[in-house]
Amino acid sequence: MEKENQPEAVSSVLKVFGIIEALAEQKEIGITDLAQRLMMSKSTTYRFLQTMRTLGFVKQEDETEKYSLTLKLFEVGAKALEYVDLIALANQEMSSISKQTNETLHLGTLDDSEIIYLHKIDSSYNLRMYSRIGRRNPIYSTAIGKVLLSGLSEQEITALMADVTFVKHTDKTLENTSQLIQEVEKVRQQHFAEDNEEQEPGLRCIAAPIYNRFGRIIAGVSISIPTIRFEEKKLPYLVNLLQIAGKNISEQLGYHDYPAPISIE
Template identity: 85%
Template sequence: MEKENQPEAVSSVLKVFGIIEALAEQKEIGITELAQRLMMSKSTTYRFLQTMKTLGFVSQEGETEKYTLTLKLFEVGAKALEYADIIGLANHEMSYISRQTNETLHLGTLDGTEIIYLHKIDSGYNLRMYSRIGRRNPIYSTAIGKVLLSGLTNKEIRELLADLTFVKHTSKTLENIDQLIEEIEKVRKQHYAEDNEEQEPGLRCVAAPIYNRFGRIIAGLSISIPTIRFEEEKLPQLVNLLQVAGKNISEQIGYHDYPEILAP
């Protein structure tokens, strides 16, 4: 049954992109002209346009029958470019930290109620954190997740995580949203976050934020160290490395008001 629907689904996708390309070439266009250009019936063209209008990709010009593209496609494309730029910039900074520490580095961002890893540099040690680019982890039990949440208000955090079940990955995992918000308050003040064996037993993580040009936290940069190698007295040095890297990346994408950096 699924295979039988595939040609129809592909055809629909082609029609949608045909409409997008036609609207991109001409500022505004009516249904009749658009249907003729794409060799589609007016009813089919109208149906697609109404769906695209509902999703915010197309707008109707006043009371006319003409349609035009909105800036939503630009917005989507800009987000993709933003993350592509960040990965390249972050790789340079992460490589430097890797040479200084020989530990695992991650770049991650928010996707729903999870973090997703965009980039990674492995530790040079045999004992290391298992992860991969594209892997997801809970937002409430990771250092990157806490950094990302610190850019939201407490109300936004509660709304985002309203339907989330807190799973106890270890004995140290936070158990509810109240505990999490209390932790986030600390993150906002100190401008870095920690995961103290909350996601995996025997693993410590520290993270600092990356801002876009509008001052919004869009990613987190973290270092992961097994507890047997973690030295508490070196925490300020690790935080400094991450914050300097976060500042450098943020400045290169247009943000120049990075909060005060912790001295090593």
């Protein structure tokens, strides 16, 4: 297991995954057998096991003192699979909206105090929003960001934004957490969010939430339209498209209490 010429950090990672693989193959194992199997000293094996135990990935039986994996790895894997399913499901809905509008569609989620784009369908127009999958944007100046915050309490938002510097990307960018909380309350009431040239001059964005089976907002789906093509009278129509998409995706993820999409009549 231990390899020469490996940087210490890389060597530690190899040892951790070696322990995980060994514990996955054998339901319970004692520290002596585990150390011999991995060709590591008992003291080193013990040190790693205690750290993994503190993090919740490993447990030790009181009677036998043998070690085994907890379900935390399963939980982590399930979250990853949730996003794989989410992208596939969202792509169907986003493709439908793209055919009807020819505008840019994004799927984004929260990562710390920023949003990260998980999926994108480009506009068919030459004039379009520049973005890419994996790109990050501030949570306070994006429609998807506001939608994601609408699933948090005021206290949670305050804590999340505590170390965030509000950068004025445009004259319309929100300036502080107090303004953001007011905006998020509006989002909760109307069940969609807007970025009216707050992140990028000349660009309007609208977003609706996506829920997981537990009723937690895990993502947002948005449409981005240059202001020269945006017609205010079409706002209800666009919101309706996004909310229907959010509802369909959420239902396929197991959530069936999505608020009714706005009426466009």
